[in-house]
Amino acid sequence: MPKGSNKRSPVAIRARIRILHGDDIAIGPGKAELLEFVRKTGSIAEAAKRMGMSYMRAWTLIKTMNACFKEPLVEAVRGGRAHGGATLTETGRQALRLYQQMESDCLKSTTARWKELRSLLRG
Amino acid sequence: MPKGSNKRSPVAIRARIRILHGDDIAIGPGKAELLEFVRKTGSIAEAAKRMGMSYMRAWTLIKTMNACFKEPLVEAVRGGRAHGGATLTETGRQALRLYQQMESDCLKSTTARWKELRSLLRG
Numbered sequence: 001m002p003k004g005s006n007k008r009s010p011v012a013i014r015a016r017i018r019i020l021h022g023d024d025i026a027i028g029p030g031k032a033e034l035l036e037f038v039r040k041t042g043s044i045a046e047a048a049k050r051m052g053m054s055y056m057r058a059w060t061l062i063k064t065m066n067a068c069f070k071e072p073l074v075e076a077v078r079g080g081r082a083h084g085g086a087t088l089t090e091t092g093r094q095a096l097r098l099y100q101q102m103e104s105d106c107l108k109s110t111t112a113r114w115k116e117l118r119s120l121l122r123g
Numbered sequence: 124m125p126k127g128s129n130k131r132s133p134v135a136i137r138a139r140i141r142i143l144h145g146d147d148i149a150i151g152p153g154k155a156e157l158l159e160f161v162r163k164t165g166s167i168a169e170a171a172k173r174m175g176m177s178y179m180r181a182w183t184l185i186k187t188m189n190a191c192f193k194e195p196l197v198e199a200v201r202g203g204r205a206h207g208g209a210t211l212t213e214t215g216r217q218a219l220r221l222y223q224q225m226e227s228d229c230l231k232s233t234t235a236r237w238k239e240l241r242s243l244l245r246g
Contacts, residue, residue: 010145015138015229019240022133026244070245091243098240102233106138109232110225117142117221120214121149122193 010123013114015106017099019068026068027099031061035088035096038062038074044086069095133246136237138229140222142191149191150222154184158211158219161185161197167209192218 018028025031030051037047048058066072073092077085088096141151148154153174160170171181189195196215200208211219 010143011149012143014141014143016141017233018137018139019244020133020135020137021244021246026134027240068245069243071243095240095243098236098243102236102240105232105236106229109228110140113221113225113228117150117218117225120192120194120218120221121142121144122191123144 011118011121013107013110015103015110017102017106019099021068024064024068027065027095031065032096032099032103034058034061035065035073035092038086039088039093039096042077042085042087044074047086134241134244136230136233138226138233140225140229142222144191147187147191150188150218154188155219155222155226157181157184158188158196158215161209162211162216162219165200165208165210167197170209 016029019026027035034047034051037050038044041047041050044058044062045055048055051058062074066074069091071091072089073095074086075089075092077087139152142149150158157170157174160173161167164170164173167181167185168178171178174181185197189197192214194214195212196218197209198212200210
């Protein structure tokens with residue numbers, strides 16, 4: 001494949017916000033993505049699958065989040081589907097929304113300087 | 124030590140910006156810190172030492188940065204001290220300043236929502 005056939009610029013900006021709680025990350029990019037998949041799929045097992053992680057790993061991440069916040073972010077849905085349905089609590093929805101807004105606010109705030117910095121980069 | 128003697132809140136926010144250039148990071152938290160130490164100390168060897176990394180590692184990071192930008196960010200100072208003095212070029216100073224401002228703009232932009240999110244956290 002000729003090199004020139006890839007017209008995408010090689011340059012991109014990535015902003016990552018992490019909320020630390022002692023030695024734990026209360027919420028960060030991975031945990032927010034997991035919450036988003038639980039919200040969309042209503043299932044921890046399905047959310048784990050979409051993220052390519054084990055159920056146990058997803059459950060551990062959720063346990064950490066639940067312990068960092070005053071109220072749990074994810075709760076089991078009684079009478080739900082096999083493997084246990086799950087849903088975001090009101091606190092979970094709020095935390096996810098605030099986190100996503102912070103990420104987006106952060107990127108927006110860098111626009112002018114990112115344009116300037118970008119002009120110094122090759123490609 | 125009684126647990127209550129640590130009065131610091133366990134909660135903190137961390138925002139990290141990375142500028143990607145193909146598969147490389149053109150500048151991110153580690154490379155920016157390295158540039159800052161080169162600026163302060165005028166020496167790659169001393170900057171590497173302060174960051175607890177080998178000279179070779181620091182040099183590799185600098186080579187990557189220099190290759191991602193149109194102009195090098197760090198240049199050797201001729202007639203400098205042993206191990207080679209080094210200094211930031213005009214482009215290096217600009218890139219570091221813009222990166223640091225973007226980090227600080229990002230954090231500022233999250234203030235109101237961070238306060239809201241923080242109120243949901245324990246501790």
